[in-house]
Amino acid sequence: MKRIKTLTGKTFKETTSVGE
Amino acid sequence: MIHQYRSNGYNIVMDVCSGAVHVVDDVTYDLIEEYAKVYEAINPDDEKKQRDLTEGEVDGIVSKLSSKYSTDDLKESLEEIEELISDGMLFAPDEYRNIIFEFKKRKTIVKALCLNISHDCNLACKYCFASEGEYNGERGLMSLEVGKAALDFLVANSGSRRNLEVDFFGGEPLMNWDVIKQVVQYGRELEKTHDKQFRFTLTTNGVLLNDEVMEFANKEFVNVVMSIDGRKEVNDHMRPFRGGQGSYDMILPKFEKFAESRNQDKYYVRGTFTHNNLDFSEDVLHLADLGFKQISVEPVVGGPEDQYSIKEEDLPKLLEQYDILAKEMVKRHKEGRGFNFFHFMIDLNQGPCVVKRLAGCGVGTEYLAVTPWGDLYPCHQFVGNEDFAIGNVFDGVTNLELRDEFKLCNVYARDKCKNCFARFYCSGGCSANSYKFHDTITDVYEVGCELERKRVECAIMIKAAMAEEKEN
Numbered sequence: 001m002k003r004i005k006t007l008t009g010k011t012f013k014e015t016t017s018v019g020e
Numbered sequence: 021m022i023h024q025y026r027s028n029g030y031n032i033v034m035d036v037c038s039g040a041v042h043v044v045d046d047v048t049y050d051l052i053e054e055y056a057k058v059y060e061a062i063n064p065d066d067e068k069k070q071r072d073l074t075e076g077e078v079d080g081i082v083s084k085l086s087s088k089y090s091t092d093d094l095k096e097s098l099e100e101i102e103e104l105i106s107d108g109m110l111f112a113p114d115e116y117r118n119i120i121f122e123f124k125k126r127k128t129i130v131k132a133l134c135l136n137i138s139h140d141c142n143l144a145c146k147y148c149f150a151s152e153g154e155y156n157g158e159r160g161l162m163s164l165e166v167g168k169a170a171l172d173f174l175v176a177n178s179g180s181r182r183n184l185e186v187d188f189f190g191g192e193p194l195m196n197w198d199v200i201k202q203v204v205q206y207g208r209e210l211e212k213t214h215d216k217q218f219r220f221t222l223t224t225n226g227v228l229l230n231d232e233v234m235e236f237a238n239k240e241f242v243n244v245v246m247s248i249d250g251r252k253e254v255n256d257h258m259r260p261f262r263g264g265q266g267s268y269d270m271i272l273p274k275f276e277k278f279a280e281s282r283n284q285d286k287y288y289v290r291g292t293f294t295h296n297n298l299d300f301s302e303d304v305l306h307l308a309d310l311g312f313k314q315i316s317v318e319p320v321v322g323g324p325e326d327q328y329s330i331k332e333e334d335l336p337k338l339l340e341q342y343d344i345l346a347k348e349m350v351k352r353h354k355e356g357r358g359f360n361f362f363h364f365m366i367d368l369n370q371g372p373c374v375v376k377r378l379a380g381c382g383v384g385t386e387y388l389a390v391t392p393w394g395d396l397y398p399c400h401q402f403v404g405n406e407d408f409a410i411g412n413v414f415d416g417v418t419n420l421e422l423r424d425e426f427k428l429c430n431v432y433a434r435d436k437c438k439n440c441f442a443r444f445y446c447s448g449g450c451s452a453n454s455y456k457f458h459d460t461i462t463d464v465y466e467v468g469c470e471l472e473r474k475r476v477e478c479a480i481m482i483k484a485a486m487a488e489e490k491e492n
Binding site for chain 1: 040047048103131375480
């Protein structure tokens with residue numbers, strides 16, 4: 001991708017206090 | 021749902037329901053904006069997808085921008101957008117409602133206790149929700165018997181969970197220091213016999229802090245919170261002794277020593293900003309300039325009758341302050357003198373799973389507060405309100421109806437969260453704040469929401485800047 005850089009790892013779908 | 025914004029020179033696109041965060045060029049930013057207008061008109065509900073866009077609709081979007089960008093640029097940008105859509109990282113649906121309600125139906129275990137070890141205080145902070153430590157009740161110190169019973173209750177109700185959190189809170193906990201030490205010792209004995217690990221934490225105003233406390237804390241407490249509001253005049257206006265004199269000069273040297281003794285880690289200096297210091301970024305930077313590396317300065321939550329409370333008209337100034345702070349943090353990080361700010365801490369690589377994000381903080385179920393007399397409340401903010409008495413450490417949770425009400429607290433229980441881009445980061449906000457303003461635990465505190473949305477934007481911008489720096 002040249003125009004878009006994604007900062008995140010796993011998507012939510014793939015996955016006391018929130019933001020191992 | 022898409023949320024996009026420009027900050028500090030970065031074009032940021034959040035795909036709300038997948039959690040994906042993208043930094044994009046100008047062409048892509050504008051194209052996604054136009055795409056979203058059409059897509060969200062056809063699919064207004066994140067939970068009920070109607071259909072994808074037709075080829076004709078996409079052509080219409082592209083032609084809208086053809087006078088501003090070249091055909092090649094638009095074509096290349098569109099290809100990348102469509103790749104992300106097919107990978108589930110743009111315009112993803114919200115499909116977690118049933119998972120969350122199923123999750124919340126599970127048997128509850130208790131993970132953490134707030135031990136109000138002291139309902140008394142040696143300061144008279146004007147904004148204290150505990151009313152000088154007494155929680156609108158009588159003064160009192162927790163006995164060792166109640167402290168032990170609280171740990172026994174936690175062990176007995178924690179199922180197979182090994183790690184258990186216990187926070188010494190108040191009032192001012194150090195007014196009951198001997199009992200704190202004995203409760204910790206009792207906890208260490210329980211660890212051996214029950215295969216548990218206690219993580220003790222402490223919140224203190226610093227007045228009684230001394231070398232003995234620091235030494236013990238550095239050995240036994242995984243985190244300590246030191247209360248100070250920032251600049252001397254700000255702190256002393258809101259955090260005086262009962263006689264009226266300020267506390268800054270007494271507590272600051274102790275806090276500096278304590279933070280150093282913990283190697284500038286595993287602590288927070290924690291302040292509160294109010295209507296009286298809307299330029300609160302100055303207080304954060306004051307604490308940073310003093311050498312503190314772990315800082316939290318948070319908005320007061322006061323009622324309309326309180327002079328110091330945050331008013332709606334204060335919001336533009338406060339939102340600007342968060343932007344100023346975020347930019348300064350990026351600058352200082354690049355200069356090698358960065359610091360952490362609690363409300364800007366966000367993990368984009370390996371954050372919590374979506375279930376945790378939507379299920380809430382654990383109030384009234386996984387987390388409970390204990391009064392000096394052993395009474396249980398859903399959290400420290402509800403202590404003293406008899407409508408929220410939920411049991412005691414000797415008999416356990418007895419108000420099952422109330423517990424079940426809290427079990428249903430999650431993002432989907434709050435209608436106002438439905439179209440909010442920050443809902444996967446704030447978990448629906450604070451039930452106690454909701455109750456304070458709306459007499460129900462499943463509403464939201466709107467001023468707090470506005471501030472939270474800005475903090476999420478700032479935190480992500482900082483991550484974008486860090487990523488760019490790493491790349492270069």
